[in-house]
Amino acid sequence: METVAAISGLDVMAIRENFPILNRELNGKQLVYFDNAATSQKPQVVIDALVNYYSHYNANIHRGIHTLAEEATAAYEATRVTVQKFINAASPEEIIFTRGATEGINLVAYTWARKNLQPGDEIIISAMEHHSNIVPWQMVCEEKKAVLKVIPITSKGEINLEVYEKLLSPKTKLVSVVHASNSLGTINPVKEIITAAHRVGAVVMLDGAQSTVHLDIDVHDSDCDFFAFSGHKVYGPTGVGVLYGKKEILESMPPFMGGGEMIKEVTFEKTIYNDLPYKYEAGTPNIADTVALKSALDFLKKAGKENIRRHEEELLEYATAQLQSINGLTIIGNASQKVSVVSFTVKNIHPQDLGVLLDNQGIAVRTGHHCTQPVMDFFKIPGTVRASFAMYNTKEEIDTLAAGLHKAIKMLA
C-alpha cells in the first residue's frame, strides 16, 4: 500500500512523533484514536507551552507592572493576534476569548439577541445543529417571544437551500448554522447562506467548532458576523475558545458578564465599560490555555492546512470505501462536501455495542447521538458510530478499524 505521506505531502509519521499520547497502548494494543471530532490530541509544543507558562511567567495579565505580568500579557495578546490572522479577522479587537464554541454562541444569544430581538422576530437554525447551537436560541426565543425556524436537511445530510430561501424574511434577525456538522461531516455552503441572510438584513453566526481544524477559515471572505470555535478541537487545550464578531456589532452589544477586566471606571452610580475585546472578558481569563492555543495554531500552520486537508480527504475517501464494503453497514451523511467524519450504523446492532467492542481492541470512536438528537430523529436511528480523523491518523489505522468492526459484528451476530 502506498503510504499517506507520499500522496499528500504531509509527513504523517513525523507528525505522529509530536503527539505523545499516540504511543499509548490499550488492552495490549496500540491506541487508534478516531474521536477527533470530540477533541483532538495535543502536540508536545502545546503541552510544553502550558508547562513553560506555569514554570516561568505565570502572572495575572493586563494590570501588573512587574516583569512576569508583562510577559504573561504579551503572550496572551500574542495569541489574539495569531487567532486574528488564522481566521483573517480585520483586527485583534474582534477576537474574544471564551471557554469554547458553546460559550461563544451563548454570548451572542445573551447579548446581541437579547438586545435586538422583538416579539415575533425570527431566528433560523438548521436541522443538523449541535445542541449548543439550538438550546441558547430556544432560551432567548422563549424569553423574547421570538420564533425559532429550522431549515430541514436532505437524506444526504445537506441543508435544503430552497426551503432556507423561503424561510428568510424581514422578520429574520439572525441565522446561526454549523459550518461543518459534527455528526454528519457535511460542510455547509456558508457563503450562500450568509449572502442570502444579509439580503434580508439578518446577521449570521457560524458554529465553527468542527470546521476550524479542517478548513481554511476566512471571516472576511465569508462575511459572517459571528464565528465561534473551541481550542481543544484544533490541537489546543480545553477551556479556551474564540468568538469572532464584526467590530461594529461587538461595539453595539451590551457586555456578557460583569466584573474585573471588562470595566474602565466603576462607581456605585455608573460603570464605564472597557473597550473591545476586554468588554467581553470579565474576570481573570484562562491565561495558560490561551497562551498554549497559539502553539496549537502555529503547529497547524506549520503542518500546512492545505496538506492536512488533502491528507484528511484521502483518509475520508479510504474510510468511506472500506466501511461501505462491510455487510449491513450504512453511512449516515453522504454530503458532496464533507470534513473527515464518517458516521455509520450497522443493521440490527446498537451503536453502543460496537463502541464497547472496538474500545476493547484499542480503537476509540464515539457512539450515540453526538449531541444532535434532531439529526438522529430525522434518520430514525438511536445513534451512530462515528469515526473522525485528524492529521495524525493513517490508512493503516482505518484498516485496523475495519478489522475491528468485522470482529465486533461477528461477535454480536
Add this chain to the structure above:
Amino acid sequence: MGENKTIRETEEEIIDSFSLFDTWEEKYEYIIDLGKQLAPLDEKYKKPENIIKGCQSTVWLVAENCDGKIFYKADSDAVIVKGLISMLVKVLSGHAPDEILDAKLDFIREIGMMNHLAQTRSNGLLAMIKQMKNYALAYKSIKETEKSI
C-alpha cells in the same frame, strides 16, 4: 430463581463462570449470549415510566412483589447492556427487600466490568441498580405500613 441461594452465592457463581475466560473476547461473547438469552420484555411493560434512560441505550425495568420477595424483569436495546442487566436480574430476583438493599454487588468489579458502571451517562446501568434498590425500598415501606395498620 435464587430462592435457595443467597445473593452472594449467585454472585460467586457468576464470578466462577468468568474465571474460566482467558480473553476479553470470551468474556464479552458470554455477556452477549446472556443478553440474547434474556427473554424480551413484554411490549406492555415498555412504557415511559419503566424506562431508565441512558444517554445512548435504553433500559426498561419492572419489579413484582411475590410473597415478600421481589422479582425483576428488564430489557435493553443494546445487547451488552442487556447481558449485564440479565446478571443483575439473576442476582437480585427472588430476594427480600432487605437483602436487596444490603447487596454490595461486588461481582461487577470482580468480573472486570466496572468500566460499564462508570459510563453512567451512556448506558444507565448505575441508574438501573439504583432503581432496583428503590423498588426494594418501596416494597419494604409498603410492608411496614401494612404491619403498623
